[in-house]
């Protein structure tokens with residue numbers, strides 16, 4: 001019997017978490033032989049709602065789920081955690097661009113970076129889902145200097161999954177038959193979904209960048225179930241490895257493909273799994289002029305976001 005791991009979900013009373021906590025607790029991410037403690041963080045105002053989520057989780061009668069902690073206290077939430085799903089943030093509303101959210105969210109992610117630094121395990125794996133996800137991850141890492149930078153990632157897997165699903169639909173094939181779809185850059189409208197290397201693709205035209213807006217228009221709420229699933233895919237692949245599949249993760253740039261070091265930028269990566277749980281950016285891809293301009297545009301946006309974010313943080 002494996003020792004339980006401690007998994008934190010922030011924004012736990014929100015809509016993404018409502019699907020996510022069930023996926024995690026039933027073994028979709030860490031395997032059906034891995035017991036876990038689930039720590040649920042939200043703001044004070046949401047504690048009653050969160051209490052309802054806890055009741056339902058218990059009512060799911062999930063054998064892997066040990067302790068459930070619902071809290072608004074950072075010390076309790078971040079203490080000794082192995083994995084953090086940082087979902088909590090102000091969500092994007094209809095017609096709102098991600099930049100409007102930046103100022104509000106930077107402060108949250110600074111505080112959570114400090115809490116990670118102080119309380120979490122030093123090998124904690126972090127996925128930031130809350131928008132603007134790439135820059136929130138950068139800020140979080142900045143304020144958690146005792147944790148390796150590469151442990152901070154942001155989610156572009158939903159964009160990858162959307163791309164794969166649309167390609168599979170168009171080609172009338174199974175989504176598993178689609179591989180090597182890349183999301184470059186920011187989780188925003190400047191992201192560059194790159195299908196040049198994709199296998200099982202005939203016509204690469206996709207509408208990935210605006211898919212989030214389409215879901216909002218239809219559902220009157222932002223993507224939640226698919227976002228929760230994507231965050232599980234991201235952490236599962238990081239935890240167990242990808243084999244030779246490529247997956248897109250926003251990770252701190254090491255200068256690959258001319259992207260400034262330190263920007264949290266979505267690259268195609270391969271995860272090693274094992275005890276080390278490393279990821280490597282896929283190297284040596286040929287970048288044509290069109291791709292270059294798209295990739296640079298998203299990098300430029302991220303540089304602007306970084307500047308804006310740092311000016312909010314001051315110290």
Ligand code: NAI
Nearest residue numbers: 011013014015016042043088089091092129130131158227
């Ligand atoms: P939601 O509004 O339903 O839930 C957010 C929850 O976070 C709320 O319960 C709120 O009280 C909580 N929260 C706010 N500040 C907090 C703090 N400081 N600590 C802990 N909890 C806090 O939003 P939803 O739909 O669950 O989305 C969450 C985030 O995920 C949004 O920022 C959204 O834009 C983002 N998102 C990112 C995607 C991606 O692909 N990277 C895809 C879809 C959504």
